[in-house]
Each structure stands twice: as C-alpha cells, then as structure tokens.
Amino acid sequence: MGMRRATEGARAGRAEELSKLALELYDLGFNVVPVARDKKPLCNWSSTSRLDRAKLKELLPKASAVAVVQDPGRQDFVLVPVRVGRPDVLERYPTLRRFVYGSAISSRDPSGRLTALLLVPSGAYEKYLKGLSGIEEIELLPISQVLLDPSCSWVRPPKFTALIDTEVERLLEELRRGTTLSADLGTGECKAPTEEGVVSIPLIELPEDLLKEHRPRLILTRVASELARELVELFKVKVPVVNNVPLGTYCYEGGAYVECEERLLHVLEYHYRTYGLEERGVSYRSLRAEFLAHVEDSAKVFRGFNHRLLLFKNVVVDWASLVYEDRVAVYDPDPELMVYHRIPWEVDVETLRSKLGRSREELAKDIEQELGELTEVFKQWVGDRWVLLYEIVGYTLLAGEYPLNKAVMLVGSGKNGKSTYLGLLTRLLGSWNVVSVKLQELTSDRVRFSAANLFGKLANVFADLPSEALRSTGLFKVLTGEDPVTADRKYRDPITFTNYAKMVYSTNELPKVYDMSTAFWRRWLVVEFPNEFLPNEGFKRRLYNEVLPKYASKVLACSLLLARHVVREGRFSFEGTEVDYREYWLRETNSVYAFIQDLINEGRLVRDPEGRAKADELYNLYVKYCEREERDVLAKREFTLELQRLGFPKVKVKGYYYYKGLTIVPEDGKEGALGGRT
Numbered sequence: 001m002g003m004r005r006a007t008e009g010a011r012a013g014r015a016e017e018l019s020k021l022a023l024e025l026y027d028l029g030f031n032v033v034p035v036a037r038d039k040k041p042l043c044n045w046s047s048t049s050r051l052d053r054a055k056l057k058e059l060l061p062k063a064s065a066v067a068v069v070q071d072p073g074r075q076d077f078v079l080v081p082v083r084v085g086r087p088d089v090l091e092r093y094p095t096l097r098r099f100v101y102g103s104a105i106s107s108r109d110p111s112g113r114l115t116a117l118l119l120v121p122s123g124a125y126e127k128y129l130k131g132l133s134g135i136e137e138i139e140l141l142p143i144s145q146v147l148l149d150p151s152c153s154w155v156r157p158p159k160f161t162a163l164i165d166t167e168v169e170r171l172l173e174e175l176r177r178g179t180t181l182s183a184d185l186g187t188g189e190c191k192a193p194t195e196e197g198v199v200s201i202p203l204i205e206l207p208e209d210l211l212k213e214h215r216p217r218l219i220l221t222r223v224a225s226e227l228a229r230e231l232v233e234l235f236k237v238k239v240p241v242v243n244n245v246p247l248g249t250y251c252y253e254g255g256a257y258v259e260c261e262e263r264l265l266h267v268l269e270y271h272y273r274t275y276g277l278e279e280r281g282v283s284y285r286s287l288r289a290e291f292l293a294h295v296e297d298s299a300k301v302f303r304g305f306n307h308r309l310l311l312f313k314n315v316v317v318d319w320a321s322l323v324y325e326d327r328v329a330v331y332d333p334d335p336e337l338m339v340y341h342r343i344p345w346e347v348d349v350e351t352l353r354s355k356l357g358r359s360r361e362e363l364a365k366d367i368e369q370e371l372g373e374l375t376e377v378f379k380q381w382v383g384d385r386w387v388l389l390y391e392i393v394g395y396t397l398l399a400g401e402y403p404l405n406k407a408v409m410l411v412g413s414g415k416n417g418k419s420t421y422l423g424l425l426t427r428l429l430g431s432w433n434v435v436s437v438k439l440q441e442l443t444s445d446r447v448r449f450s451a452a453n454l455f456g457k458l459a460n461v462f463a464d465l466p467s468e469a470l471r472s473t474g475l476f477k478v479l480t481g482e483d484p485v486t487a488d489r490k491y492r493d494p495i496t497f498t499n500y501a502k503m504v505y506s507t508n509e510l511p512k513v514y515d516m517s518t519a520f521w522r523r524w525l526v527v528e529f530p531n532e533f534l535p536n537e538g539f540k541r542r543l544y545n546e547v548l549p550k551y552a553s554k555v556l557a558c559s560l561l562l563a564r565h566v567v568r569e570g571r572f573s574f575e576g577t578e579v580d581y582r583e584y585w586l587r588e589t590n591s592v593y594a595f596i597q598d599l600i601n602e603g604r605l606v607r608d609p610e611g612r613a614k615a616d617e618l619y620n621l622y623v624k625y626c627e628r629e630e631r632d633v634l635a636k637r638e639f640t641l642e643l644q645r646l647g648f649p650k651v652k653v654k655g656y657y658y659y660k661g662l663t664i665v666p667e668d669g670k671e672g673a674l675g676g677r678t
Helices: 002-027 053-062 087-092 094-103 122-129 165-177 208-212 216-234 261-274 284-299 319-325 349-354 360-370 372-385 387-396 418-429 439-443 474-480 537-569 578-589 591-601 615-629 636-645
Strands: 031-035 065-069 077-084 105-108 114-121 138-140 145-148 189-194 197-202 239-242 250-253 256-259 309-311 316-318 407-411 459-462 484-489 492-498 502-507 524-528 605-614 650-653 656-664 675-677
Touching (some): 002 065, 216 261, 216 284, 360 537, 372 387, 387 537, 407 418, 524 578, 591 605, 605 615, 615 636
Antiparallel strands (some): 065 145, 250 256
16 A cells, blocks of 8 residues: 555656656747647647746646657757667667766656657757667657656656767767677666776665665665765765865776766666665655765865876876976876876877977977878978977867967868868867867857856867857957856856866858957967868878877877977967967958058058048048959948947048048058048
8 A cells, every 4th residue: 555655656746747847848948838648739839939838837737748849940959859678778878878867858668668858959969960760779759849758757857957069979979889888787786887898886785674664764875875885985986175166976987087976876776776766755856865965975075186187098197297397207097196187099108208308499300200291291281380280289288277378270261181180189189078169159148158168178179160250259368368267057057167178270261350459369379271182081081090090199298298398488389479360360351451451551541640531532442452352342331330440430520521540642642632630
C-alpha cells in the first residue's frame, strides 16, 4: 500500500513538474501548446504566435502532454530531441551520455527508452545537427514539434543548461566517429570513461533491512555521504574556492583537472535507478543536493588552478618561469600541481633548455633550419614576416595572463592560407582549449552571453569574420585588458572572471570601426596574407596529418621561446604602431576617410581648424573620388555622419552649409576658392 501511494505521488509530482517545465519553456520564448490524451490541442494555436501565458497556465492542469512548436529561423535556441533505445549504448558516446544525464532535459518511457531534449543554439543546430537522423539506437527526432509526456519519468529533475557551439560540434564528431568505451550497467558496477580507459565504481551496498523498511531519509543520507566519499577519493576530486566562491567540481584525469559534476551525477543516477529509490520515497532533488554538498565539503581547496603550468603529453611546463625567470621548470604530472590546460602534443624540452639564451634573431635562424618544411609554408603565406606566425602560437599558450593586450587580425582577399593557419593553431592547442566567438558578438550590446564562452580557454579563434561594423568596443577592450568581467550565461548563473583567451581572427574584408580611440587601435596586431593559392585539399590534409605531427613538439618549444621575447621586449616582430593599423584599417573600410587622406596628400584639401568647405562641393569631389577608385559611394546623409565622426562637423553659415575643419584647394592651386574660413 505504501509503495503504491509513493508511486502515485511520484506520478502526480511528474505532472506538476511538467506544468512547471512548460511555463519555464514559455518564459524562455518557446511556443508551448497543451494537448489532450488523443494528442489534439486543447486550444487554437499558431506556428507564428503564442498563447497568452495566463491562458496556458489555465489549460495546463487539463493537459495530458504539452507540445513545443519550433522554428529555428525565429528562435535563438531550439530543443533537439534525441531518443536512445538502450541506455547501455551511451557508453560508446560519453559526450552524449554526459548531456543525457546532465545538461539535457531527459525522461524515460515505460519501455526504458531515454529521450533527451538538448538546448542548442539555432545556428549550431543548422550547422551541425540539421538533417542528421542518428545511428545505431540513437535517433535524432524532428524538431518541428516536441512532445513532453508525464507518463515518462524524469531521469533527473528538469533543468535548463544551454549547450555551446563547441559542445554541439564535439557531439557531432562523436556520433560520426563512435567510440570503443563500453560498460555493463547490469552487473553491479558503473563504469566511467577516462583517458586511461574505464574506471569501475563498485555499487555501494545498502543493508537489506534498510531497504525493506520505508526509511527514505536514512537511505538518502547513507547514499549521498558514502558515494560522495568514494568518488572524491577515486576521481581525486577538487572544488577550488577563490574569494569564497566555488569555481566548480573537477576530477583529475591524466595529469590535469576537468569539469566532472555531470559525471558524478551520472553515477548518482545509476545508484538511484539500481536501488529503485524513487519507489522508496527518496526525492532525487534532495539526494542530489545532499550529495553535491558532501562532495564540496570533502573536496574543497582554497586556491584556484595554476595557469602557469601546461600539461604536455610528456611533461608539465611552467611557462611563466621560462618567460619571466629565464629558467626551464618542468614537472611530472601530480594532482597537487592543480593543472588545468592540457596540450595534445609533447614539447621538446631539450630545445627549451638549449635555446633559452638565444636572441630572437638567432631563434629565427634556428627555426628556419630545423623547421624548414613548415617555415616554407609560412613564408608562402606571409613572406618575410613568417616568424610572426610562430610568435602567435606561443602567445596563445600564455594561460592565465594577457600580456601586451593584443588581438590578432589576419587579413587577405581569400584563398591565401588564413583559415588553414587558424586550423593549424587550433590543432596545436587542442580544440577543448579553443572557443569560436566572432568579434561582432563581443562588440554588440545585443549579445549578452558570448563573453562567458571565453572562460577557461586559451584562444578565441574565428575564421572569416563578416564585414559588419563594430559598434561598441567596450567589452572587447575589457576582455583584452585583463580587467574582471561579469558575463551572463544562458540558463545559468552569471560568472565573473578575467579573460586570458587570446583573440585571433581572420577576415577577407575588415569590419568597419567607429571607435577612433588609441585604446582600441593599440590592441591590434594585423598580419597580411597577400598571396592567393588554388584550392588544394591534399595540401591541407598533408599539413595537418603529416607535417604537424612531425614538427609539433619543436614548434611548441620554439613558439614558447619566441613568446618570451615578445613579452620581455613588449612587441611582436614586424609590429606596427596603432597609428599604422588605424591608417590601414580605416583606408580599407571607410571610403570617406580614404577620400580625405588622399585629397590632402594630393593637395586638393587642407586641414584647417578654422577652415570650411562647401557641403555640395565637397560631396561632389567625394563622388568623383569613389568613381576613380572604384569604391561604393555613400549617400549624403551617411557622408555627413562619417565626416562628423572624423572631426569635421556640418555647420550653417549665412544660409549655406559647410564642413568645418577642411578647406578645398581648387585645381589652379589657390586655396579658398571653393571654401573659406569661419
């Protein structure tokens, strides 16, 4: 009788959870429609407009299920339903398993099938998942209409955790590739994947008399405390605390720490299911909260990660000792080192030691001799500035700091190696250390959530930037300036951090800029890729699959040594001034700026604080200039706005309009004939 009441209560609880979930989805902008037992809508609905919230709330108690109608073209995020026929299949797909038991809204139907709703950015869905139907017993269902049914049981209490683009890309790669990890969840043990293979976690045995009696609170406490204790020891769990704020839950894997709260919760969920704790009246929400509290209490350390340390495949290197102290400090992996960043290659320690005292010029000569094949590729791309490409690699490895506050812009007309170089950089660093957020998202007040993606990354690498204008550069300057920033995270708590992910972009056409401040321009390192090449996928495959593995360890060592010179000397090789970059960038992107500068150089215009140029005359000169230079002509209004931004406001004098600060010199050379002085 008690067991039946508990089951009925659980069903009622699931219906209540469903109503709550429906309202949360509605509040997040989704089109939610309540449906009856026969799956027919309880009201009139539209694919382009939503019910009133009060009406939805009124209908939900009568609903047997709720539908979520979606259109990726109209939404920032979509719910992607993934059905898993057999849960054990997930052991071959650890990323998907982590989502199913952690980030997703997951349920289990009476037959045991799992359905996970992944909250995915619409752009990432279109790029990575659209059209993918699934493999084996993993099925990606259509997103056009998602149905939530209370007859299913929640795998864990529903919560919203949005995936980021790199997580979706990793999921796609995993589904295509498959993995060989396996587990038998029915033999009394749960197996969790690590880099070394599979770790077996013994099922915690509960006394038979405890399970026979209806003592949910005692069961909850026993499972939470004992499982937390065993997992903290097994996975060498740490909860770093900085300024009295826990940074998260991390497990030690192969020499470095990785976020693992979802993995631990997966093990907790396994025990919850194995012992049938829901039927015994144990609340999963309460069990989860107490379990995580025990983990935090027993794993808390009052220090953060040591970002000076980089874990390579063969050794841990202290990059700061190399750069600031002129010594090569290397260590064997150890949990107490608190290493966070793992690099997927060995580093040539002998090169670090033997070349530490070499000058920048001597290092360049050594690199030409010892990395000749890769250096020749770099020379084809950027000519005699090839050493810059090695310096950029080393610069991105300086985790935890952002010295010089530089962002990198690779510029070229197209098919000239920019994207291939960025692919090489990403492979050297490891994709897990790289994020891809376009510059415009960091310079727009409308995009709230982009900055948080940079947390804990070595580089923000974005190829082929669009040419849309950069309108607000304040956040960009904060992120490159080692200032703390509080960033919103969609469906998560905000996070405060100091960014050290180096900004590295490429573009065929530079974006227009409205910020004329020195603080903006001095942050840029612009590298031109002037040559154009025929498409050659064979070259790219050979570069990534043969040349890179051959030279990676020495490339990383030499790049770190070059970065040492960059930091200590305060400049990159061939680095221009902010004035140089401002001139180049504005000439490329702003026809009005180029017009003013060229006509001053040609003697047709004179800068004069007290001068003035007739508005119509100056605009006509601008139109002729654009025709001559084959540039697009701005309308008069936009022309006036650009001149005002450049410091030449439009004024009205005695009924005539002028641009102040310029004087037109006629072709006969007599200044003032077409202008005058105020």
